[in-house]
Amino acid sequence: xxxxxxxxxxxxxxxxxxxxxxxxILDEQFETYRKDPDFVEEFSYYLxxxxxxxxxxxxxxxxxxxxxxxxxxxxxxxxxxxGAHKINNAIGQILLAKRMGATRIIAETGxxxxxxxxxxxxxxxxxxxxxxxxxxxTERQALNVFxxxxxxxxxxxxxxxxxxxxxxxxAALADLVENYETTFYLLGSAVGPHPFPTMVKYFxxxxxxxxxxxxxxxxxxxxxxVVAVAGGGSNAIGAFAHYIDEESVRLIxxxxxxxxxxxxxxxxxxxxxxxxxxxxxxxQPKPTFSIAxxxxxxxxxxxxxxxxxxxxxxxxTVTGDEALEWFQQLSKVEGIIPALESAHAVAHxxxxxKELSKEDVIIVNLSxxxxxxxxxxxxxxxx
Ligand SMILES: *Cc1c(COP(=O)(O)O)cnc(C)c1O
Numbered sequence: 001x002x003x004x005x006x007x008x009x010x011x012x013x014x015x016x017x018x019x020x021x022x023x024x025i026l027d028e029q030f031e032t033y034r035k036d037p038d039f040v041e042e043f044s045y046y047l048x049x050x051x052x053x054x055x056x057x058x059x060x061x062x063x064x065x066x067x068x069x070x071x072x073x074x075x076x077x078x079x080x081x082x083g084a085h086k087i088n089n090a091i092g093q094i095l096l097a098k099r100m101g102a103t104r105i106i107a108e109t110g111x112x113x114x115x116x117x118x119x120x121x122x123x124x125x126x127x128x129x130x131x132x133x134x135x136x137x138t139e140r141q142a143l144n145v146f147x148x149x150x151x152x153x154x155x156x157x158x159x160x161x162x163x164x165x166x167x168x169x170x171a172a173l174a175d176l177v178e179n180y181e182t183t184f185y186l187l188g189s190a191v192g193p194h195p196f197p198t199m200v201k202y203f204x205x206x207x208x209x210x211x212x213x214x215x216x217x218x219x220x221x222x223x224x225x226v227v228a229v230a231g232g233g234s235n236a237i238g239a240f241a242h243y244i245d246e247e248s249v250r251l252i253x254x255x256x257x258x259x260x261x262x263x264x265x266x267x268x269x270x271x272x273x274x275x276x277x278x279x280x281x282x283x284q285p286k287p288t289f290s291i292a293x294x295x296x297x298x299x300x301x302x303x304x305x306x307x308x309x310x311x312x313x314x315x316x317t318v319t320g321d322e323a324l325e326w327f328q329q330l331s332k333v334e335g336i337i338p339a340l341e342s343a344h345a346v347a348h349x350x351x352x353x354k355e356l357s358k359e360d361v362i363i364v365n366l367s368x369x370x371x372x373x374x375x376x377x378x379x380x381x382x383x
Contacts, residue, residue: 005194011302013193015272022180027195029100046091055079057214062333069353070360075211077367084368085235086117092203094121097184104128107186108172110165111293112144114188119153129153132171135163189232190301193272197301204238212242225250228365229345231294233301239365251313254348259288261300262308262315276305291320292340322347339368
């Protein structure tokens, strides 16, 4: 990374002055605390005692034998408290917020997963919590709204614009500008203006810190490839982080074919940072549709945009139908129901395993569990 959060031409911070000022303070505080051993230790403590880390790197023996190629290992983010990787980042940012003296957390959420992780973390740290959510999304995700309320959060339906995620982001940013002295904006993926992509990567890097140690213990060598699904890019950047300097390890990001940001996107500034983005004819961020709600975002983290254009990582697409197939297959042969998002990564890992030899090792980041998707899959299969 070069100065002010640029990854090659991507990243940076393109913001009005009032917001730029708030994020400059955040940047400075984050840089201070990431070097503070007390802070690092407190983060590790909660990852262990509350999230349940370290989670296993499970050898998927049945799947490997069925596919007949490279050995497939699953990094089990699905076993974290609340069922996905998002809690790693929520805990990290709340600890930072506390040190910065904030008493109130705000966040945006689309399908509700980041809202639930944030509300959970606010609950244990006794922070007031306000979640902005598009009005349309609150109606479609009524159960997640109730979950957040159970956890003590206030959910604010945003009626402006199209009543979707983008409008919720705008409302949260307006709140931040007005209340920055008491309020911390907890962003959910490795996107947004500097320092968010760098900060989210830092908190999610625990995934590859663990998996690297675990694979060396189990196999005595580094993996041939690490495969992760990329929505905004936070689980993928966390799964890649400790391998980026290991040139022999292939890094493979999987996108939904219905929102192929890295495969088909062009450089553009959206939501205050530059990344590869899907644009419509008017040059506006294009509405996307993936069967996995967590993958519905027209942009992608700036570091992935750079890893793609520099050639360090590869990005491929998987269709919703393929993900649906491997959602069922993994459940059946390994006893693990994956999130629909994670099923995209499994689908590609299986294709890759067939091309590789039995000496090769693939790590798939299983970003979350599929309990949240069971009703939706039932509806899709029975309609
Ligand atoms: C939110 C989510 C994703 C996508 O977000 P990233 O920031 O790209 O990781 C992937 N998998 C699961 C289970 C999610 O909840």
